[in-house]
Amino acid sequence: MESRTVRDVRLTLDHCVKCNICTTACPVAAVTPLFPGPKYVGPQAERFRLELEPMLAPEGGAPPSPDHSIDYCSGCGICSQVCPQGVKIAEINTRARAAYVGGQLPLRNQLIARPDLLGTLGTPFAPIANATLASPPLRGVIEGVLGIHAEAPLPPFAGRTFQQWARRHRRVRAAVRSVAYFHGCSTNYYEPGLGALTVQVLEHNGCRVIVPRDQTCCGLPLQSNGDFQAARAAAQRLVSTLLPYAEAGYDIVATSTSCGLMLKREYMEILGLAGPEFKTVSARMWDICEYLWHLHEQGELDTDFQPVPLTVPYHAPCQQKGHGIGKPALDLFGLIPQLRVVEMTAACCGIAGTYGLKKEKYQIAMDVGAPLFADIRAAQPDVAACDSETCRWQITHGSGVRAVHPVAVLAQAYGIADL
Amino acid sequence: MSAGYDLIVVGAGYAGLMAALTAQEAGRRTLVIATGNGGTHLRTGCIDVLGYIDGKRVDDPVRAAAQLASARPTHPYATTGVEALGVALLVFKQAMARAGYPFEGDGHTALLLPSALGAARPTALVPRTMAAGDLRRPEPIVVVGFDNFKDFYPALIAENLERGGHRARAIMLTAPGFEHEADLPPLTLARAFDRAPFRSALAAQLGPRLRSGERVAFPAVLGLTAALEALADLEKRLGAPVFEIPTLPPSIPGIRVFNAFDRLLRAAGARVQIGHPVIGFKTDGLRVTALTSQTAARDRDWACDAVVLATGGVASGGIVVDSHRVAREVVFGLPVVAAVAPPETVNGLSAPAAYFERPTPSLPGLAVDAALRPLDATGTAAYLNLYAAGALLTGAEPWREKSSEGISLASGWRAGQ
Numbered sequence: 001m002e003s004r005t006v007r008d009v010r011l012t013l014d015h016c017v018k019c020n021i022c023t024t025a026c027p028v029a030a031v032t033p034l035f036p037g038p039k040y041v042g043p044q045a046e047r048f049r050l051e052l053e054p055m056l057a058p059e060g061g062a063p064p065s066p067d068h069s070i071d072y073c074s075g076c077g078i079c080s081q082v083c084p085q086g087v088k089i090a091e092i093n094t095r096a097r098a099a100y101v102g103g104q105l106p107l108r109n110q111l112i113a114r115p116d117l118l119g120t121l122g123t124p125f126a127p128i129a130n131a132t133l134a135s136p137p138l139r140g141v142i143e144g145v146l147g148i149h150a151e152a153p154l155p156p157f158a159g160r161t162f163q164q165w166a167r168r169h170r171r172v173r174a175a176v177r178s179v180a181y182f183h184g185c186s187t188n189y190y191e192p193g194l195g196a197l198t199v200q201v202l203e204h205n206g207c208r209v210i211v212p213r214d215q216t217c218c219g220l221p222l223q224s225n226g227d228f229q230a231a232r233a234a235a236q237r238l239v240s241t242l243l244p245y246a247e248a249g250y251d252i253v254a255t256s257t258s259c260g261l262m263l264k265r266e267y268m269e270i271l272g273l274a275g276p277e278f279k280t281v282s283a284r285m286w287d288i289c290e291y292l293w294h295l296h297e298q299g300e301l302d303t304d305f306q307p308v309p310l311t312v313p314y315h316a317p318c319q320q321k322g323h324g325i326g327k328p329a330l331d332l333f334g335l336i337p338q339l340r341v342v343e344m345t346a347a348c349c350g351i352a353g354t355y356g357l358k359k360e361k362y363q364i365a366m367d368v369g370a371p372l373f374a375d376i377r378a379a380q381p382d383v384a385a386c387d388s389e390t391c392r393w394q395i396t397h398g399s400g401v402r403a404v405h406p407v408a409v410l411a412q413a414y415g416i417a418d419l
Numbered sequence: 420m421s422a423g424y425d426l427i428v429v430g431a432g433y434a435g436l437m438a439a440l441t442a443q444e445a446g447r448r449t450l451v452i453a454t455g456n457g458g459t460h461l462r463t464g465c466i467d468v469l470g471y472i473d474g475k476r477v478d479d480p481v482r483a484a485a486q487l488a489s490a491r492p493t494h495p496y497a498t499t500g501v502e503a504l505g506v507a508l509l510v511f512k513q514a515m516a517r518a519g520y521p522f523e524g525d526g527h528t529a530l531l532l533p534s535a536l537g538a539a540r541p542t543a544l545v546p547r548t549m550a551a552g553d554l555r556r557p558e559p560i561v562v563v564g565f566d567n568f569k570d571f572y573p574a575l576i577a578e579n580l581e582r583g584g585h586r587a588r589a590i591m592l593t594a595p596g597f598e599h600e601a602d603l604p605p606l607t608l609a610r611a612f613d614r615a616p617f618r619s620a621l622a623a624q625l626g627p628r629l630r631s632g633e634r635v636a637f638p639a640v641l642g643l644t645a646a647l648e649a650l651a652d653l654e655k656r657l658g659a660p661v662f663e664i665p666t667l668p669p670s671i672p673g674i675r676v677f678n679a680f681d682r683l684l685r686a687a688g689a690r691v692q693i694g695h696p697v698i699g700f701k702t703d704g705l706r707v708t709a710l711t712s713q714t715a716a717r718d719r720d721w722a723c724d725a726v727v728l729a730t731g732g733v734a735s736g737g738i739v740v741d742s743h744r745v746a747r748e749v750v751f752g753l754p755v756v757a758a759v760a761p762p763e764t765v766n767g768l769s770a771p772a773a774y775f776e777r778p779t780p781s782l783p784g785l786a787v788d789a790a791l792r793p794l795d796a797t798g799t800a801a802y803l804n805l806y807a808a809g810a811l812l813t814g815a816e817p818w819r820e821k822s823s824e825g826i827s828l829a830s831g832w833r834a835g836q
């Protein structure tokens with residue numbers, strides 16, 4: 001049976017007044033005729049999914065989707081944000097895609113949906129794996145066999161994990177509060193340096209940072225590729241790792257904004273997980289910039305920033321906007337002397353997690369991101385800032401400008417490490 | 420620096436955007452927070468000020484607004500003052516010009532433009548892309564439509580224009596490059612018009628079918644980001660004046676206005692946060708001290724010194740009417756006046772026509788004091804620092820008066836002061 005939350009999400013479709021505002025904002029419908037837009041595949045088609053369910057659903061199985069174009073929705077969530085009637089279009093789409101896929105993921109999607117497995121396998125063989133990923137002929141073979149586009153931005157393995165760094169790290173400052181840090185797969189296997197900066201920025205502000213061991217994948221890639229069963233298992237695993245910290249009253253900060261959103265909301269709203277442990281953990285989750293700005297609102301952030309005389313375009317990724325927390329990265333940047341920040345107005349970079357890696361969707365993703373890439377280049381930046389890892393890789397790939405997490409800018413302003 | 424905002428504007432329609440721009444450009448730290456997009460995306464993209472008084476068309480919208488204001492002291496124009504209307508129109512025009520999307524008209528001449536059905540529609544300011552459509556101009560009109568764009572019927576428009584005494588004819592084309600698409604969304608066409616190759620293919624089809632001295636009407640999809648360029652380019656290629664006629668929502672001209680506001684606001688340092696409704700507030704009894712919104716994990720307070728409420732009327736969810744016809748303002752629970760009277764019924768069903776023809780004025784809305792502060796049940800300002808603007812205000816009949824944007828801009832500008 002579906003949970004109350006999931007039913008509530010579904011029933012928002014009755015609020016649709018067919019104004020098409022969502023379609024005007026959808027970045028995918030804007031660039032490809034393969035996708036008619038959120039109103040059509042969301043509230044409109046969902047009506048038929050509901051109608052058909054009792055008649056056509058196979059025994060215990062999912063109802064068929066009347067519209068195969070659902071696969072082209074990237075899940076960016078912009079439609080849900082602009083809908084004036086509160087229809088949860090993107091959430092409806094994600095669930096419909098899972099029903100459409102029916103748990104039968106092609107091999108490629110199974111692979112790219114398991115970053116922790118890839119990380120565990122790739123890290124010990126980083127030099128070989130990275131050489132493979134950097135080699136155009138080999139990438140051509142991968143594209144042919146697996147369907148991962150040869151030019152898609154795949155990050156290199158760091159070769160050592162953030163967990164290894166955290167185990168050796170010794171805190172030097174006294175602490176007035178404790179937080180747990182959920183680093184996510186990408187920080188662990190691809191960007192351990194970001195994890196180190198995060199720990200140091202938090203310590204700089206009087207936090208004792210605990211890095212729970214055995215942090216597994218949050219399940220987002222599985223969810224967005226439509227394997228809800230495996231995604232739910234991943235969710236259960238991660239939440240049981242974080243639950244003791246939440247129960248002990250620790251705030252849990254995340255640097256991966258989309259994974260943090262899973263823990264805050266999507267487990268309940270999309271995967272339909274109803275156990276009390278999910279609520280307990282959700283209530284303790286903070287995006288890193290949200291947390292730091294929260295400290296500032298309490299008057300507890302060290303605002304003794306050194307000047308950072310750089311030009312930095314900032315792109316708030318779609319999933320960051322889904323948090324509904326405003327743009328705390330911009331607020332924090334506003335405290336740094338001489339930093340010139342340009343807020344980007346383009347909606348989406350296109351990558352949407354694993355979407356833009358796929359052979360058949362790579363060009364769509366690049367077209368979606370084109371206005372953002374152009375605006376970033378036009379800002380003549382020193383470096384770009386963005387809260388989400390896959391978006392950073394896509395921005396660097398599409399614009400040629402290196403993209404960093406906002407924490408890296410703060411770290412420079414605190415004199416911890418230069419950009 | 421304090422962590423709060425000087426002003427929070429709730430709502431991102433014409434009223435909210437105008438209030439926010441006014442405040443931010445006066446140096447106040449401003450946050451716009453809205454459930455979703457507002458009337459910009461639904462309406463024509465023109466600025467109606469006042470089209471009719473008691474069913475009679477007006478010639479000078481701003482002067483007529485002054486007459487209306489003195490005849491009806493509860494009308495929003497009476498509260499904002501007509502000076503505010505004049506200034507707001509000027510500020511709006513200047514803002515749009517700075518954003519590269521200029522408007523024409525001065526507010527003192529009623530412009531007469533063809534509607535999506537070919538009727539004459541009075542308005543006060545129009546984007547340059549619609550200016551050549553003024554029906555007081557003599558040139559005959561060719562209405563061009565696309566058989567793969569279903570929301571615009573050139574033959575119907577031309578016929579109605581003829582009936583209104585204007586020379587007009589229709590041409591139906593197939594949008595080049597989309598021959599296999601049966602039903603194009605307006606935004607797809609608008610993006611196509613942004614591109615020079617599309618315009619040149621179109622002009623090659625259309626040019627030979629034009630007669631000298633005609634002007635050319637298109638559905639209002641002439642470009643999303645490069646509308647001015649598209650207009651100039653088409654006029655050059657066709658050798659004729661070109662203009663847009665508004666279509667069904669979503670409104671491309673309105674989206675251009677929203678995008679222009681959005682760019683100006685962000686460039687001035689305001690925050691624009693769309694996608695998250697305000698669900699509550701904090702008060703010290705006299706003043707609103709913070710607004711509460713729902714985030715993915717928990718409710719969050721946004722501290723502020725003042726609030727402009729521009730959540731629109733019943734159509735936008737700023738006011739909800741329950742099945743007992745009791746109206747409620749959603750954020751502060753403010754008393755709503757002129758609530759919907761029980762409509763006449765026909766065969767036991769309510770008759771919308773009867774509702775719209777009723778002599779009693781006004782949609783349900785908020786009563787405000789001279790400073791635009793909504794009144795509580797005792798008739799005094801509910802909070803010292805809470806202001807209301809736009810369709811939320813009671814006392815107007817925007818659909819009949821054709822006054823929607825004028826009221827929103829004037830009250831938005833006043834509230835943003």
Ligand SMILES: Cc1cc2nc3c(=O)[nH]c(=O)nc-3n(C[C@H](O)[C@H](O)[C@H](O)COP(=O)(O)OP(=O)(O)OC[C@H]3O[C@@H](n4cnc5c(N)ncnc54)[C@H](O)[C@@H]3O)c2cc1C
Binds near residue numbers: 430737810818
């Ligand atoms: C489908 C539709 C068709 C319409 N057609 C016509 C027409 O043909 N002719 C006509 O004259 N008028 C029409 N209207 C009405 C017209 O849109 C309004 O009169 C006009 O837009 C009012 O402008 P505004 O700025 O006051 O409010 P709006 O433009 O309505 O903006 C309200 C804003 O407030 C936000 N909001 C609402 N509640 C909250 C909350 N709790 N927290 C945060 N934000 C909130 C909304 O998301 C929105 O951004 C139509 C409206 C709709 C919905």
Ligand code: SF4
Binds near residue numbers: 015018082087
């Ligand atoms: S924006 Fe919302 S109400 Fe409008 S068509 Fe889309 S889902 Fe429906």
Ligand code: SF4
Binds near residue numbers: 029037073075079089
């Ligand atoms: S989630 Fe993004 S891609 Fe999918 S329908 Fe909504 S706006 Fe379009």
